[in-house]
Amino acid sequence: MSGTARDQILARIRAANRAVGLTDGGPDGAASGPRAEGYADADADADAAYAALARRYLRAHHDAAAHDIAALFAERAADYRAVVERVPESGLAPAAARVLATRVAAAPGPVLAPAGLPAGWLAELAAEITLARDEPPLSAAELDRAAGVVTGCAVAVAETGTIILDHGPGASGQGRRALTLVPDFHLVIVREDQVAADLAEAFARLDPARPHTLISGPSATSDIELIRVEGVHGPRTLHILLAGRDRGYARTR
Numbered sequence: 407m408s409g410t411a412r413d414q415i416l417a418r419i420r421a422a423n424r425a426v427g428l429t430d431g432g433p434d435g436a437a438s439g440p441r442a443e444g445y446a447d448a449d450a451d452a453d454a455a456y457a458a459l460a461r462r463y464l465r466a467h468h469d470a471a472a473h474d475i476a477a478l479f480a481e482r483a484a485d486y487r488a489v490v491e492r493v494p495e496s497g498l499a500p501a502a503a504r505v506l507a508t509r510v511a512a513a514p515g516p517v518l519a520p521a522g523l524p525a526g527w528l529a530e531l532a533a534e535i536t537l538a539r540d541e542p543p544l545s546a547a548e549l550d551r552a553a554g555v556v557t558g559c560a561v562a563v564a565e566t567g568t569i570i571l572d573h574g575p576g577a578s579g580q581g582r583r584a585l586t587l588v589p590d591f592h593l594v595i596v597r598e599d600q601v602a603a604d605l606a607e608a609f610a611r612l613d614p615a616r617p618h619t620l621i622s623g624p625s626a627t628s629d630i631e632l633i634r635v636e637g638v639h640g641p642r643t644l645h646i647l648l649a650g651r652d653r654g655y656a657r658t659r
Contacts, residue, residue, distance in 0.1 A: 466603055466604040466606060466607060467565060467603075467604055468564060468565060468603040468604060469603070470603055473564075473603070475564045475601050475602075475603050476492070476564070476598045476601050476648060476650055478564040478565070478603075479562055479563070479564040479567060479596075479601045479648070480492055480646075480648055481567075482564065482565065482566060482567025483562075483567035483568075483569075483622075483623065483646055484567075485567060485623075486567055486622050486623020486624070486644075487623055487624055487626075487636075487644075488567070488623050488624060488644040488645070488646055489643070489644070489645045489646065490646045490648060491505075491645075491646070491647050491648065492648045492649075492650065493647055493648070493649055493650075494649070494650065494651065495597075495649050495650065495651070498526075498527060498595065498647060498649045499526060499527060499528070499529045499530040500530050501647055502527055502528060502530075502531075502556065502593065502595065502647060503528075503530040503531050503532060503535075505593055505645055505647070506528075506531060506535055506553075506554070506556065506593065507531075507532050507534075507535065509553055509554050509591050509593075510534065510535055510553045513553045513554070513590070513591065514553060515551050515552050515553035515554075516536040516537065516538035516551075516552050516553060517535055517536065517537055517538065517552065517553050517554055517555070517556060518537075518538050518540065518544075518549070518552045518554070518555035518556070518581075518585055518589060519537045519538070519539065519555075519556055520539075520540055520555075520557055520579055520580055520581025520582075520585055521539065521540070521541065521578075521579075521581065522578035522579045522580075523556065523557070523558065523578075523579035524558070524579065527556070527595055528556070538552060540581055540582065540585060543582070543584075546584070546588060549584060549585065549588035549589060550588055550589070552588075552589045553589075553591065554589050554590065554591030554592060554593060554641075554643075555581075555585050555586055555589045555591070555592055555593070555641075556592075556593040556594075556595070557571065557579055557580050557581060557585070557586060557592070557593075557594055557595070558578065558579035558580055558594070558595050558596075559571055559580065559594055559595075559596050559600060560572040560580065560600075560611075560612060560618070561600050561601075561602055561608045561611050561612060562596045562600055562601045562602065562608070563601075563602055563603075563604065563605055563608045564601050564602065564603050564604070565603065565604045565605065566605065566622060567622055567623070568605075568608075568620050568621065568622045569594055569596065569620075569621040569622075569646070570608060570612065570618055570619070570620050570621070571583075571586065571618065571619045571621070572612060572613065572616040572617065572618050573616065573617045573618075573619065583617065583619055586619065586621075586640070586641070587619075587639070587640050587641075589641060590637055590641055590642045590643065591641055591642070591643045591645070592621075592640075592641040592643070592644050592645070593645045593646075593647065594621075594644065594645070594646050594647070595646075595647045595649060596646060596647070596648050596649070597648075597649050597650070598648065598649065598650035598651070601648075621640075621644065623644060624636050624637070624640070624641055624642055624643055624644045625637055625638055625639050625640030625641055625642065626638065627639075
């Protein structure tokens with residue numbers, strides 16, 4: 407920090423101290439012999455000034471009443487090179503069966519299914535698809551040999567095309583973090599009512615005490631010579647089934 411900037415900062419601190427009756431204690435601006443009530447008054451004044459600040463910024467940019475929030479999420483997630491399919495609730499099980507059958511045919515192995523995943527989602531799987539449970543917890547090598555993993559989510563964010571998982575006990579159908587980081591393929595099932603318009607709304611739905619994983623498209627990096635490499639620290643392929651009311655839907659890429 408330059409001497410001028412440092413001097414300006416310390417001068418402001420000394421002025422603020424004098425304003426509440428504190429004394430200057432030396433060249434670094436430390437207060438000596440302060441009155442305890444002076445500190446309390448300063449804190450109260452600072453809190454009052456902060457509370458009085460005008461907050462005219464937008465907390466949300468997409469009103470659900472004026473936007474198709476689910477369509478926006480599908481568009482933004484596809485921008486990240488995720489495969490997005492909007493399917494009716496009644497077509498969720500056959501869609502999941504089709505996606506997983508295609509995946510297993512290309513990369514044989516069991517499909518990871520965390521505890522709490524609704525049984526109806528996987529009710530129409532072909533006989534050749536083997537489901538693997540993470541109880542007791544599978545090793546990293548076993549996770550790596552899996553054809554993929556299928557999970558639900560805690561919430562999704564339309565504005566950013568992001569899926570948020572929360573983990574730990576009680577996280578229905580999401581499992582521990584390793585399940586969605588080690589396998590090369592991740593099928594996520596998102597219900598339309600889980601899609602929040604913006605980050606502020608999404609975070610308001612989450613428990614801050616839980617661990618969260620935010621997923622915006624397949625894992626990728628462009629650190630080396632700006633060359634995109636996928637599957638570096640998570641799934642190379644992210645496939646999303648966005649389930650909603652019965653209507654005509656199409657696949658988005």
